[in-house]
Amino acid sequence: MTAVVQAEGLTKYYGRRRGLEDLTLDIQPGEVFGYLGPNGAGKTTTIRLLLDVIRPTRGLVRVLGADSRDPAVRGRIGYLPGELALEGRERARDYLEFLGRIRGGVPASRLDALAERLDADLNVPMGKLSKGNKQKVGLIQAFMHEPEFLILDEPTGGLDPLVQQEFLAMVREVRASGRTVLMSSHVLAEVEHVSDRVGIVRAGRLVAVENVAALREKAVRRVELHFDAPVPKEAFEGLAGVRDLRVEGAGVSCTIDGRPDALIKAAARFTVVHLVSAEPDLEEIFLTYYSEEDRHHGVAEPA
Amino acid sequence: MVSQSLRDCRRALIWWTIGISAFLSVYVNVYNTVKQNPQVYGQVALDKFPGPLKDLMGQSLENFSSGVGFLQGAVYQLFVPFLFAACAMGLANRAVAGPEENGTLELLVTLPVARARLVLQRFAAMALGLLAVAAVTFVLTWLFAEVNEMGIPFGNILAAHLGVYLLGLFLGTVTLAAGAATGRRGVAMAVMGVWAVAGYMVITIGRNVEAIAWLKWVSPFHYYAEGRPLYEGLPVGDYLVLAGATAVLALTAVLSFDRRDVGV
Known part of the structure; x- marks a missing residue:
C-alpha cells in the first residue's frame, strides 16, 4: 500500500533560519501519528509543507501517493491549522457551507451531527466566536468531508475536557474506518491515548519515531x-x-x-x-530523548 | 468563490457607492450656481488661481462654467478617479494580502483549488465589485448632467466613466499584484499610492518639466485623461492600453502568488 506521507530529506529554511532539516518519514494508511515537539520545533513547518502552503528548500514529499503540489490531493485531506483565523460577520454555518461547496458538497445533516457532537453553536458570526468555539468550527471543517487523511495542528488547544474526549473519539472512529491522522501537539498526554506512533521533533530535526506502547515502556x-x-x-x-x-x-x-x-x-x-x-511522566520521556541527543552531540564534538 | 468574496465585501461596496454618489450629488448639482454666476467661476476668475494649482487640476479649469468643463473639473479630473482608486485598493487588499495578514488565507489555500484559480477568482470579484460601483455612479452622473442641462452626449459620459472604471481596476490590480507578491497590505498600498500620485503629478504639474515628461508613458492617468473622453468620446487605444496593462498585472499576481510561501 502506498504510504500516506512519504518525506525524504525534506528541508525548509526561512531565509537563513532553519524551519526543518532533513526530515525522512513515512506515515502508513490507517495509522494515527502523533507529532510532538516544543513550540517552534518544526511541527507546523512540516504540516504546511505537506499541504503546499510553503515550499521545501530541498527534499521530496509525496502525500497520498501524489505530488503535494497537485491541488486535487488537498481535496482528500482535512486540515486544521494551528493558528486558526476566522473573521467577519458571516455566520459559522455559512462559512462551513461555503467550504463544503468548494470541496464538492457536504450534506447539511453531517454538519449538524458534527456541531451537535462538539456542542458548537454555528449561528454565531465568526468574528464573535470564542477561542474554543473557533477550534470547534475548525474541527468541523476538517472532518466534514470525511477525508482520507486528517492533518490536525494542535487540535485540542482551547477545548474543554469533555469536548476533548469527544474529539478523541472522533479520531478513533477515523482510524477504525481505515483512514489516517497526523496530529501535532507539544504535550504527549494529548496524543498518547489515540496515537499508534509518535514522532518527536526538536530544533527542526526528527529525533525519534516510536511506537507509543514501546515509548511508555521506556518511561x-x-x-x-x-x-x-x-x-x-x-x-x-x-x-x-x-x-x-x-x-x-x-x-x-x-x-x-x-x-x-x-x-x-x-x-x-x-x-x-x-x-x-x-x-509515567511523559515530559520526562521527552527529556530523556533530548538529553540522549545532547549526550550524542557532547560525544561527537570532541572527537 | 467569487460570490463569496463579493458577499464578504458587500458592506464596503455599498458604503463606497453611497459615498461617491453623495459626492456626485453635491458637486454636480453645484453646476446650477456656477452656470448662473459665470462672472465668479468664469475664465477671468480662474485666471487668478495660482499657476501650480491650475496645473494640478490639469487643463480642466478651462471653460469651468460650461457643462462639459465643469463635469470634467469637478468629477473626472481628480476627485472621482482618486475615490475609485481608494475603493479599488480596499477591494484589492481583501483578495490576498488582507486575508494573509489576518490568517484566514491559510484555510483557503489548502482547499482543492489551484492557487492561480484562487487569485483569478479574487481578481474577478474585485472587477465585478468595482463595476457595480461604477455602474451606479455612472447612472447618477448621467442623471445629474441631464437634470442640470449640461448638454453632454450620453456616449461621452459613458466613455469618461468607463475610463474611471478602467483606471480604478488598473490601480486595484497594482495593489492586488503587490499584495499577491509580498503578502503585505502596507507594501501593496504604498506601491499603488506612489504609482497613482506620481502618475497624476507627471501628467499635471510635471507635464512641462522636460526631465520627467517621458514618465507619462507609465502613468495610468495619461491613458485615462489625455484622450479627453468627455469631449471627444471613447479613446479606444488608450483604454486598451489600460486594460492590457491590467491583464499583465493580473497575470503577474497569479505567477508570483503561485510560486511563493504563504503566511511566513
Whole structure:
C-alpha cells in the first residue's frame, strides 16, 4: 500500500533560519501519528509543507501517493491549522457551507451531527466566536468531508475536557474506518491515548519515531512501596532498572526505567501494604530523548 | 468563490457607492450656481488661481462654467478617479494580502483549488465589485448632467466613466499584484499610492518639466485623461492600453502568488 506521507530529506529554511532539516518519514494508511515537539520545533513547518502552503528548500514529499503540489490531493485531506483565523460577520454555518461547496458538497445533516457532537453553536458570526468555539468550527471543517487523511495542528488547544474526549473519539472512529491522522501537539498526554506512533521533533530535526506502547515502556516512573515492617536496604539494591533508591524504615521509593518487574519480584518477599506508582511522566520521556541527543552531540564534538 | 468574496465585501461596496454618489450629488448639482454666476467661476476668475494649482487640476479649469468643463473639473479630473482608486485598493487588499495578514488565507489555500484559480477568482470579484460601483455612479452622473442641462452626449459620459472604471481596476490590480507578491497590505498600498500620485503629478504639474515628461508613458492617468473622453468620446487605444496593462498585472499576481510561501 502506498504510504500516506512519504518525506525524504525534506528541508525548509526561512531565509537563513532553519524551519526543518532533513526530515525522512513515512506515515502508513490507517495509522494515527502523533507529532510532538516544543513550540517552534518544526511541527507546523512540516504540516504546511505537506499541504503546499510553503515550499521545501530541498527534499521530496509525496502525500497520498501524489505530488503535494497537485491541488486535487488537498481535496482528500482535512486540515486544521494551528493558528486558526476566522473573521467577519458571516455566520459559522455559512462559512462551513461555503467550504463544503468548494470541496464538492457536504450534506447539511453531517454538519449538524458534527456541531451537535462538539456542542458548537454555528449561528454565531465568526468574528464573535470564542477561542474554543473557533477550534470547534475548525474541527468541523476538517472532518466534514470525511477525508482520507486528517492533518490536525494542535487540535485540542482551547477545548474543554469533555469536548476533548469527544474529539478523541472522533479520531478513533477515523482510524477504525481505515483512514489516517497526523496530529501535532507539544504535550504527549494529548496524543498518547489515540496515537499508534509518535514522532518527536526538536530544533527542526526528527529525533525519534516510536511506537507509543514501546515509548511508555521506556518511561521513567516514580514508585513508592510501603511494607508492614522495616525492610533491609540490600534487598532492593542493584535491581535492574531501579534508580534513586531510598529506603526509610518500612518505606521504599525509587524511579524505574522501563519494566517494573525486578522491583516487584524483590518487593514480593515482604508484605506490601501500599503501592503508589505515578503515571509515567511523559515530559520526562521527552527529556530523556533530548538529553540522549545532547549526550550524542557532547560525544561527537570532541572527537 | 467569487460570490463569496463579493458577499464578504458587500458592506464596503455599498458604503463606497453611497459615498461617491453623495459626492456626485453635491458637486454636480453645484453646476446650477456656477452656470448662473459665470462672472465668479468664469475664465477671468480662474485666471487668478495660482499657476501650480491650475496645473494640478490639469487643463480642466478651462471653460469651468460650461457643462462639459465643469463635469470634467469637478468629477473626472481628480476627485472621482482618486475615490475609485481608494475603493479599488480596499477591494484589492481583501483578495490576498488582507486575508494573509489576518490568517484566514491559510484555510483557503489548502482547499482543492489551484492557487492561480484562487487569485483569478479574487481578481474577478474585485472587477465585478468595482463595476457595480461604477455602474451606479455612472447612472447618477448621467442623471445629474441631464437634470442640470449640461448638454453632454450620453456616449461621452459613458466613455469618461468607463475610463474611471478602467483606471480604478488598473490601480486595484497594482495593489492586488503587490499584495499577491509580498503578502503585505502596507507594501501593496504604498506601491499603488506612489504609482497613482506620481502618475497624476507627471501628467499635471510635471507635464512641462522636460526631465520627467517621458514618465507619462507609465502613468495610468495619461491613458485615462489625455484622450479627453468627455469631449471627444471613447479613446479606444488608450483604454486598451489600460486594460492590457491590467491583464499583465493580473497575470503577474497569479505567477508570483503561485510560486511563493504563504503566511511566513
